[in-house]
Each structure stands twice: as structure tokens, then as C-alpha cells.
Amino acid sequence: MAKSSADDEELRRACEAAIEGTKQKIVLSIRVAKSRGIWGKSGKLGRNHMAKPRVLALSIKTKGPRTKAFLRVLKYSTGGVLEAAKLYKLKHLSKVEVITNDPSGCTFTLGFDNLRSQSVAPPQWTMRNIDDRNRLLLCILNMCKDILGRLPKVVGIDVVEMALWAKENTPAVTTTQRTLQDEPVETAVTGSDMKVSVEKELVAQDEEEDMEALLGTYVMGIGEAEAFSERLKRELLALEAANVHAILESEPLIDEVLQGLEVATNCADDMDEWLSIFNVKLRHMREDIESIETRNNKLEMQSVNNKTLIEELDKLLERLQVPSEHAASLTGGSFDEAHMLQNVEACEWLTGALRGLEVPNLDPVYANMRAVKEKRAELEKLKATFVKRASEFLRNYFASLVDFMISDKSYFSQRGQLKRPDHADLRYKCRTYARLLQHLKSLDKNCLGPLRKAYCSSLNLLLRREAREFANELRAGTKASRNPTGWLEGSTGSSQSGNSADTSAVSEAYAKMLTIFIPLLVDESSFFAHFMCFEVPALVPPGGGANGNKSGSNNDNGSDDDLGIMDIDDNDSKAVKNSVDLVALNESLRDLLDGIQEDFYAVVDWAYKIDPLRCISMHGITERYLSGQKADAAGFVRLLLGDLESRISLQFNHFVDEACHQIERNERNVRQTGVIPYIPRFATLATRMEQYIQGQSRDLVDQAYTKFVSIMFVTLERIAQTDPKYSDIFLLENYAAFQNSLYDLANVVPMLAKFYHQASEAYEQACTHHISMIIYMQFERLFQFARKIEDLMYTITPEEIPFQLGVSKMDLRKTLKASLAGVDKSIAAMYKKLQKNLVSEELLPSLWDKCKKEFLEKYDSFAQLVAKIYPSETFPSVAEMRELLASM
Template identity: 65%
Template sequence: MARSSADDMELKRACEAGILSKEKVPEKVALSMRVAKGRVGPPRGLGIAGKLTSRHNQGMAKPRVLAVTTKAKGQKTKAFLRVLKYSNGGILEPAKVYKIKHLHKVEVASSDPSGCTFILGFDNLKSQSISPPQWTLRNKDDRNRLLMCILNLCKELLGGIPKVVGMDIVEMAIWAKENTTTKVTQVSTKDGPIESVFGEVESQVTVEKDLVSQAEEEDIEALLGTYVMAIGEAEAFSERMKRELVALESANVYALMETESVVEEVLQGLEVASICVEDMDEWLGIFNIKLRHMREDIQSIEWRNNRLELQSVSNVALGEELDKLLVFLQIPPEYEESLTGGSFDEGNMVKNTEACEWLTSAIKNLEASNLDPCYAKLRAVREKRAEFVLLKCTFVRRAAEFLRNYFPSLIDSMLNDKGNFSQKGQLQRPDHADMRYKCRKYARLLQFIKSLDKSCLPPLRKSYCHSLNLLIRREAREFSNELRSSSKVSKSSTPLFEGPAGANQSAGITDSSADAYSKMITVFIPLLVDESSFLAHFMCFDVALDASDSEENSTSPRSSEASGSSVKPSSSGADIGVLNQCLQELLDGIQEDFYAIVDWAFKLDPLSCIAMHGITDRYISAQKAEVAGYVPVLLDDLETRITILFGRFVDDACYQIEKYERNVRQVGVVPYIPRFSQLAARMEQYINGSRDLVDQAYTKIVTIMFVTLEKIAQVEPKYVDIVLLENYAAFQHSLYDLANVVPTLAKYYHQASEAYEQACSRHINLVIYIHFEKLFQYARRIEELMYNMSPEEIPFQVGMSKVDFRKMLKSSLTGLDKTINAMYRKLQKNITAEELLPSLWEKCKKEFLDKYATFLKLIAKIYPNETVTSVNDMRDTLAAL
């Protein structure tokens, strides 16, 4: 017979390792067996889906390992049934754990003829609708070993065993006795340590004591022995039982015969009772007919009474409904005067508002959708609805006419007060707080006008925008004029690129013209934003505001966001278009005063465009959340105008550089290079925020400068490199400090440095070849011959013999001191910037030594035995001069 998995010690150790990896307190594995997991049929109440699921589960047996474990916790011992599954790597890992104390039923599956499949029922399962798993073992002995272990633990630790279905407990006990050798151990319980019987079934696996104790078994055997002793043989016992049965039947017949008289008396009594019952039935029939007639009379009375009660209730309800309807149809006297001819002064606005609320609700209540259909057809209701509509038209017309006159009169009063505007020597910041306070008193009235008749709003909006536009434009004009007249600025002589050098130095500026623009935009942009937000709210546009409009004008560029400048569209896109049109009417024309400030500042100092552009860009960034409005458009136009003006200044500077005199030989540094450094220094002082505008100007001007320099240098080809190296050196010297902090200038600084090095290299090579022409021409001819022949063949060529070499060497190196001095004087002759001469001479000596070292390497290959001045000697000679 195949060995049972319960005897597999490797399996047991694998189970202990898998459980130990998940539990902190170690558990002892009493028994472990390999099983197959399946599902039983669906529980009651499941439909077709449950049947399909059960069939699917039955057809998929999964390999599992059941482990019975115990864990000591203090003086108590707990038992568990653990289900372990195989991971992808073939390692056992815990899948589920059941507490033995919750086991209430053990059932052997009847569908398995072998009896190796069983089901364990636990009373603490959360979902009883899910069918419990069924476990299948290889043979019946494995099944008995596992179940005996579980039942013994239940009896040992819990004092009883669960319900067992499908197998005989006695047979299980007999099997355990035949296959178990017992040994006594101690098991700790809550009452202290007790002796427990364990069994060893053909292995080291222990099973706790039998289901039937020894004492109980002895009592059963004694009882059975007594019963067998009393019966004797089976045939005698059968005969005895037959005789007793015949005797009992005879006794029963005799007893029946003795009770015949009693039976007759009972029959007579039953007959009398039957007659009485028939009489009673006749009487009951008569009473039933009378009761039916009485019930019909009562129903007729109740029906008439119910109709009277229903009529009475209906009359009461009708009276109540008519009273409610009359409330809708009557105009309260306190509201009638306000709606027909009351005043719209500030003191009466509370009463007018209440009257509007009542009229709005009354018209809404009399609408067919809000009224009972039977009432909607009444003539009184129709007439009253028409009267309310006429009253609404009258009130809206009066209110709209009042507001159309009120807005211009309010603005006229402010226009007539000169204290509201800037005067000579005094800048006046616009203050609309009092005007808005007065307008807010009529905000509720405007909302009712919109709900009653939307067609009245456009004329009101037009009147308000036109009146307020006059006020804002005058405030801006007076503020702009006074700002320009009070700003003490002198016209700046911005350094440009024409005239003699040093003539265009910057004059002292007492106040920057950009400050005037900054004051203008700081004061009026938040004001315009607040007015836009107030218009959208006050004139009942269906747009969402981020916050309520601010009463105070902040000086911060971000104040527009804090004051509710962000106007976001709601579901109606048409309102956004109408709002934009109103904002155009409200603020149109004010841009001229901003343009005047910009043009004035540009005339005084073109570089002020840089500061104005930075200020405008910051305000545009603050207005990014603005969806609808005139202010972002105004800011964009200002930025465009400033950019165009500054571009005109840059184009003028480039034109002056391009028209520089090219027909006269240029000596020294061109004037526009130092002037550019002055211009760049001033431009950096004006940068306030984004530097894109300045970087674009740098790119355009420097590019023109370099191109023009190359053209100027070509006028005299003999001095091209001298002009280039002097001017590129001057460019680097003048912009050294700025290039360290400005990335754009740093790029052109490196470009000038590369051009300077190239010009130096060309000029130095020219000077060297002039004074040592024969030496290096001889080296060049050797290099050309080496392409086609070996070094040993070159001395045999015409003009390349050792004699020719010695003649060439003597003519080139004789009077070396004079030649080197002449080379130095050649460098010194054409350089106007004396500070460049030392570095040029050092580069010249280094270049000459490099070429001379290359020449000696060629000579060593061609004329290895000839004596030539070494590089070190030549270096010493150069150092001594």
C-alpha cells in the first residue's frame, strides 16, 4: 500500500515553515495531509447561475494541504485547521484558517461511493450562501486518521464532538482501536494538566484518545451480556413472543365484548344530540335571514350618512381653497400704492422691494403650471393674471425710466465737483466708493426688473455705461495731464552710434519717465478691473465672479485678482458677448490717455520702454484668469505699442551702425563698440521683470555690429586681421562685467573671443612667414615630396641636396637677432592698441617655436646628420630679446 502523506515529515516541516512565516507565535503541527479541494452542489435558493458555478467548481479539484495545529496561549490550548496552497515556486503558503471550536458538523459526502470525501461545517462563516468546500483524500484510512485527529481534539479541548453525518462513530472507534497504539501524555487545560491518550497509526503521527472511553465500553458490554443471558436462544425467544402476542389479542377482544352496553348508551346519546343539532340549525337559518335584512338597512343608512359627511368636508375644503385663491387674487393695500405710483427715492426702496417680491410671486402663482387646471380656466383668474401683467409693465416702465435718469444725474454731480479730479500740483486718485454705495441700493430693484422684463435692461446698461465712461475718461485725462506736467524729467541723451565717441553720454535724470507710466497703470488698471466686475454684478449678467468687488484700489499689480477681477462664464455664452459690449462702451476712449503717457515717456527716454514693458507684462500675468473684459485687451494693446516704439529705437540704432563711414581706412576701435557697452549698461538698469525685449534688442544690435565690422575690415585688405582683433578685443573688454550676468551678452562675448583668436592667428602667421619665408617654404616642399617618395630619396632631388639645405639654413638663420627684432617691430607697427602688443608677441613666439619644432622633425628624417639650432636654443634666443 502507498505510504500516507501523514507520515511525510518533509511535508510537516514545510507546513510549519509556511505557518511560521505568517504567525508570530509558533504553532505545532499535529497532523498534515495532502487533499484535493472541490465544491459541493449549490446551496438552496440558488438559481441556474449557482448550478453552473457548482458544476464548474466540481470539475476543478485543487491540490491543498490540510494541517491540524495547536497553539499554547497561557494555560489554554487552541486548535486550528489550516489550509495551505502551493505558490508558483512550489512553496507552501497559508490560504485559510479555521478555528476548531467553531466546527459543528462533519459530513461524509454521499456522492462519493469510496467515502473518501467529506465536508466540514463551521458556524462562524460570514456568507452561508457560498457552498462549503469538500475535501477528498486518497483512501479511507487517510480520511479516518484526519477525522479521528479532529474529533479527538474537539473532545479533548472542548469537552464534546460535533455532529457526525454519513459514518458510524462506533465503526470509527473500532478502526482507531485496531490501528492505533496508545501512549499517555499530558495536555494542559484550564483545569490543569491531565493525562491524554494519543495513538500512533503505523507512523509517528499521534491521534488523541478514542471517541468511546474504556469505562463506557465496559458498561455497554455488561448491558449486552445481561440482555443475552435473559433471552436464551433466539428460537425460544421467538416462540415466546408469538405466544404473548396471541394472548394480548384475545384480551383485547374480550374487553370489547364486555363494553357493549356502554356502546349502546353512547349511540342513544348521539341520536338525541343529532336531533337537537337539526333544531338549532333551523333556528340559526331564521336568525341569519333577519340579520341580513338588518345589515342591508344599516348599510343604506351609512351610505346616506357618508355622502352627507363627504359633502360637508368638500364644502369646507372648497371654502379653504377659495380663501387661498382670493389671497392670490387680491393686491395688498400696502403694496398697491408702491406698484402704481410710489416714489423711487432711497427711503422708499425697502417698500418697493417688498412690493416687487409680492408681484413676482403672485404672477408666478397664477401661471398655469403652478395652478390647478380647474382654477386656470376660471374667468376671475384670467382677468386677475392680465391685471397683474399690466401692473408689472407699469411698474417696470416707471422703475426703468427712473434709473435711466438717476445714473446720469449721479455722474453729473461727480463731474461738477472739481475735487474729484487731479488739479495743478495735486494728483487725485479716483474714488468711486460713494457712487457704488448709492448704486447698490438699487441692485435688488434691477434684479426684479430682470426677472419681470429682461427687455428693459439693455437701455439701463447703456445709460449707466455711457455716463460712467464720461467720468472715467475725464479722471484719466486729468490724471495723465497732471502726471506729465508734475514729473520733473530732463530729456535723456541715450547713447547711440553716430557722432564722435564720447559725445552721447547719459545726462542726469531727476525722475524716470517710466515712473509716470507706472503710477498711471497702478492707479487705473485696478480701477478699471473693479468697475468691470461691479458692472457684471450690478447689471445682472449671468456670469460667475470669483469674489465680491473691492472698495479700495490696491497699488499692487496682483490687486485685480483680490478685487474680483476674474469673470468666468456660466452656462449662457450670449451674456458674455453682451457683457463685452457693455465693457467696451464703459471703458472705450481711456486707452488714448495711456498711449499719450507711453509716447511722452518714449520721447523723453526711449529706454523707458523697457521698464514700461516689464510693468505691463506683470499686469497681463495678473489678468490671465480674466475670461471676459476690456482690461486684458487694453494691456495687450499697450504692450504692443511699447514693443513697436522700442523696436523703432533699435532699428534706428542699427541703421546708424550700418551707415558708418566705410570708405576711409579704419584705424583702431570703431566708436560704436564702446557706445554699445554704455547702452547695454543703461538698458540693464531699466529691466524690471521679463528681459525678452532687451535680449531681442541685444541680438539684433550685436549681429549688425559684427556684420558691419567685417565689412569695415574689408575696406583695406592689408589690415583686415588687425582691425578685427583690435575691435573684438575692445568688445570683450567693454562687456566683460555685463557678460558675467547676462546670458545673451555672454554668448556674443564668446563669439567675439573666438573671432579675436582667429584674427590673431592669421596675423601672427603672416608676420612669421614674411620673415622666415625660405625656411618654411623649404619645409612645405619636403612635405609635398614625402607624399610620393621615401625620406632617403628626397636629398637626391633637384634643389633638395644637403648643400642646398645648408645654403637655405644659412640665409634664414644668419642674423637671427635682427630678424626677430624686425618681426617684433612688424607687430608693433600696425597695432594702435598698445595693451594688446605683449599678448600678441607671446602668441607669436609660441607659434614660431611650434612651427620650428615641426621643421626640425622633418629635417631629422631627411638630413639626420646635419647640425641645426635646437628648439631650446631658439627659445633662449627669443627670451633674451
């Protein structure tokens, strides 16, 4: 017989590896085939019922005195490795059934009472042979009896046959195993060489003796099959006859029972008929009740709807009714200050009424009603009438206010008296109609355009008149001597430039013009933006003026006006920035303030004529005001300041260009000696310009310095080129004068320091060139001889040079005699030559020191060269020459 897979040690180890970590021990492992319904009625394989290889393993787990038994199903993975598939607890095993359709008897099923779906057929397990089947089932039954104390139901197999098979295979069990009474389960069933797990008898001893006695009665018949079969048939017939006799004896009882059943059936039929009659009557009654309830519900719903309809109609009639007092105010009321409260209330009612007839606030069902349409048309007509009357009144009112102020001369500056513009009364009167304007905007936005234009055109006349009168009186009342514009002209003496009159009153007048009018214009822009209902942020914080320059008696009133306008609507402070409104506001501000810049230009031009340098002060003042204007809605004020800054820069640049032309005119003089006059005049001009710088005007002045100095240096070079013989003296004298005149300013002004260093480099270059020329004039032969030697040293050795033509020892002696005999006279001649054409005597000592130093350096190099080439020749040493120069 082939070896059973239950004895396969490798299979057991593979199973133990698969359940490693579960603290369970394998009792038995055996290979089986799993299928579902493979042995059906037709005996054919069903779909998806192909047998699959599996391994059934019985395992136990000991926890204290308790022992648990498990049935594990293991399957093969894709790599051929066993892995756990399912786990059953033996305590739930309720049925073991051998499939009768399998002729071999090797197929069985195991039923568990805790499976969720009892409708699904349990898997069928097919063994290789009867021995494997009996071996596995006996092991399961033994474990159930020993561990659980009970046996599952066994179907399709005789327990006696199982016991007989167990006895026949008992010798295969190893002698080392013990019964469960002697040892725990894990030692009783864990032998690796166990053939059949039979530790206890399935049938008790006394039961076994009874079975043997019973079977003994059939021993004789079993030997003869036909006789035994006949015997069984006779006994079966006898039993059937006895059953029939018993039935016949009980016939009267059966008849009595049948009669009772018939009576009960007739009663049940009568009851069913009555119940059907009652059911029909109840159905008819239920239908009647439902009909009555339906009619009642409809009546109740109709009553509720009628009540709600009456309420809605009352509300609608209330909306459609126009109060007589509001109708009178809207169609023909007065716009005097005393009646403004009534007008505002009428506007509020009209706005609310129109909004109430719009679809979001009114049920869409009512929107197309004839009464609603007629009432909406009536309200639109009231709105158009009121807007037209109010717009016409406000246009005339603005014009009358301004005409009244223009006709009164006391509002403007007069001769000998500067008058600060005061618009407190004007704003107070306008505030009366601020809320009216807001209601006009909510009623008809298009009506604000003409009103804004009317206000701008009227107030523009007033502002321009105030600015013109103020500027005229400002210029007339400012006393300042006029300074010349030709600061660098050759005909003007330097003393005149240095003694210029004080013109600070000019820039103070310009600053006063800005101090008075820039805050006024900003306030007017802010007032206009809020008064005319532009949705823009506040221009001026409450209680303060632009740039902090608002001063004087009007300060408090102006702040009150701004607060009053901002308080017209509580939502004004929350209004978001509207780009469309901002563009429209700036266009309106241009209409409001356009033309006033001409009076500012007149002050700038007047100041320029008195003192062009005052443009620097005015530029700084303008920049300071410009940096303070950051509100988007004050765009025109920023444009005005920007235009003023550009005009001041243009005037100053005109002055700078004229001064540059004056410098260039010096080039026309063919013979120029000494320091050109515009150099000290530029120092005076720069000193005064630095005094006028205020705030951020540094760039303007630095640009002017760059133009001036560039033209000065270019003109110096051109003049020097007209007479090359004296060009070096001319340049060094002028560059030295430039440095001397600007020394103090260069220490504090970075731009002038840059030009100072540039002049210093040019001065050094001119000095070097001039000194070298003088030295070569006196000692030309000596240094030419040295140059010849240096040229020969590139091609021949020093030892061969004394034997060359023109540089022999004899030639050297002749050169030394000609150049150094009477060297003191030659040096004195150098000094006289240096002094001869020098106009600025103060430069002579420094130039003579430079000349002696340069000559000693050249003579030192000559002496070293001669000592190297002619070591035996004697000539005056460098120390002797230094002593000679020191004594001169």
C-alpha cells in the same frame, strides 16, 4: 452458496476510507440495490425507479460509557470510489418492513421517525438473497436491542422464523466473538470473518419453550396438510358462529341505540332550520348596518371636504388680492430716495405674488381657473408698467449724474494740479438703487440690457474725460530733457551718449498714470459687475485695491463702496460662476472702458519721444501690473495692460531697428581702420539699458542685445571683407574693443557673457591668422622646406630623403643660410610688420607675445624634423632661438 458481500474485506476497507475522520468503526458492510416503488401494484417498473447500486454499512461510535449506532448509505462516484451519501441514527429507527409484493422476499424498507417529509415513500433496499437480508436485519435488531434497549416494529416477517434462521446459522459465527454482556459492542461485532451477527437471542428462553409447546400441538397436523387445513376451517367456523350468536343476543340494545340516534337526528334537523332562519335575519341586519355606515362616512367626508375647500379658497383669495399701497407704488409712485423703501417692498410683494401663482407653488388644479388667469394677467401688467417706469427713471438718473460731474471742472485735473478721480459720491448715489436693480432682474431679466448700456455710455464719458485731463496735465507737469534716438549713429560722439540727461521722471509719470487709473478701472469693473447684478465672483477682496496700489484719501471710501455693493444680497457671495454672464459682463466692460486706452497710448508715445530707453522701465511697470490682474471679470483691464505692453514693445523694437540701421550704415565706408565707433557706444547703451530694467523686462532687453550684437558682428565681417589685406587687424582690434568695453557687464548679464565669449573666439581666430601670415612672410623658405620633407615622409623612408632632388643636404644648407643668416633682423622685421598697421597700440604687447610663441612652436617642429632626417647637420637650436627672441 456464493460468498456474501458482507465478508468482502476490500468492501469493508473502502467503507472505512469513505468515513475516515469520523471516529466511527464499521460493524457490517453489504451491497444492496436502492429503488423507489419498484414492486408496485402493477408489478412494472415506474419512471425514475430504476435500481441503483449502494452499500449499507452499520457503524458504531464510542464516546465514554455511551455508544452510538449509525446506518450509513454509501454510493459509487464517477470514478468508482465509495463516498458517503446519507447517515441515519439507529435510535430513530421505528419500523422494519419487508415488501410483500416482492415474491423473493429480499426487498425491505427502513422507517425513521425523524425524517422531515413523511409523505415521500422511503427507499426500498433489495438484497441478493434471503441470507443477506436476514443477516443485515438481524444485525440491525441486535444492535437496537443491545445499544438502545428496544426493538423497532417488524412487519412482513415472522420473528420466530428469524430466530430459527439465526440458530441454523449460529455455527458460522466465529468462536472468538462474545456476548454483549461480556464485552463492549465494538469488540462484540467487529470480527472481519463474522458470518451472522447473532450475539443475543431475539426470544427469551421461557418464551422459546412456550412457542415449542404451542408448535408441538400442531406437529401431528403439520404432517398431513389436508387434515390440518380442515381442522383450521372448523375452528374458524366455530369462532364465526360464536360471534354471530353474540351479535344476535345484543339486538334489543342496538334497537334502543338506533331509536336514540333517530331522536337526536330530528333535534339536529330542527336546530339547523332555526339556525338558517337566524342566519338570514343576521345577514339582512348586517347589510342595513353597512348601508347606514356608508351614508355616515359620505356625510362626514363631505363635511371635511367642504371645510378644506373653504380654507383653500380663503388662501387663494388672499393670494389674488393686491394691496392698495403696493398697487399705488407700482403704477405711479415716486423713485426718490425717500420712497425707495416702499418701492422695494412693492417689488418684493410682486415677485412673491407672481411666484405664488406658478405651478410648483400653486396647486395645478387652480392654474387653469379663470380668476387665477385674470389675476396673473393683472400682475404681469403691473410688472411691465413698473419695469418700464423704473428703467426710464434709471437711464435718466445715470445720465444726469454724469452730466452734473462733467459740468463741474473741479472734478478733473487742472493746470498745475493733478486731480485723482473720486467716484465715492457717484457710487454712494448709485447704491440707493442697487436693491431696486436686483428686483428688476428678478422681475424681468431683459430690462437689464438697456440699463447696462445706458450706465456704460454715461460713465464712459466721465472716465475718458478724467483720463484725458489727467494725462494732459501729467505730460505738461513733467520736466525732462529729450535724449537723442540715434544712440549708435556715426555722427554722434560717444561723449554725448555718455552724458545723457536723467529722464526718470518720464517713467515715473507713466507709473503714476497706472497707479491712479488701473485700480480705479478695476474698482469700476467690480462695482459695475455687482451693481448690475452679474453672477460672477468678487473682483476685489473687501478693503483692498488691485495689486495693492490703491492709495490716497479715496482708499477707505472705495473699499466701503465695494462692501456695500457686495452686501446688497446675502446670496451674492455664494453665486456660482456663470459663463454666459461672464461673456456679457466683458462685453459691457468694453462699452464702459473703451476709448480710455488712447490716453495711455499718448503717455507711452510721449515718453518714447523723450527717451526711447524708458520703454524698458515702462515695460517692467506694465508687466508688474499685468501679473496682478487675475480676476476673470476684469478682462478689459487685462486687455488694456496687454495692449500697453505690446505698444511699448513695438516702440522699443522700433528704436532697436533704427539703431541697427545706424550700425549697418557703417558698412558703406570702404576704408575702415581702428575701432568702429558703435562698439564703445553699444557698451554705453547696454550700461544704460541695464539701469532701466525693472521686474520682468529682462527678455525685452536680451532680445535687443541679440539684435544689436548680431548686426554688429555681421557688419564687422562685411567691412573686413572689403580689404582682405587688413581684415585680420581690423577684426582683432574691434573684437578686443568689444571685450574690453563689456567686461564688467558680461560678468553680471548672462546674455552679454554669451556674446563676450563669442567675440573672444573671433578675436583668437583673427590673431592666429594674422600672426601666421607675418611669420610666413619672413621665414617662408624655411617652413616650405620643412613642408617638402613632411610630404616625402608619406612615401619614402627618412634615410632616403637626403638623396632626393630639392631636399638634399646642400639644399638644406642653402635654406638655412638664406633664412637664418641675420635672423635677428628677420625677427625685428616681424615686430615692425606687426606694429605697422595696428591702430590700437595697447594690443601690441599681447600680439607680439603670441607671435613669438607661435614662431617658437613652428621652429621647434622644424628643428626636430631636420635632426631626424639630417643628423650630421648643424643649425641654431631652439634654446638659442628662445634666448634671441627674449632679448628682442
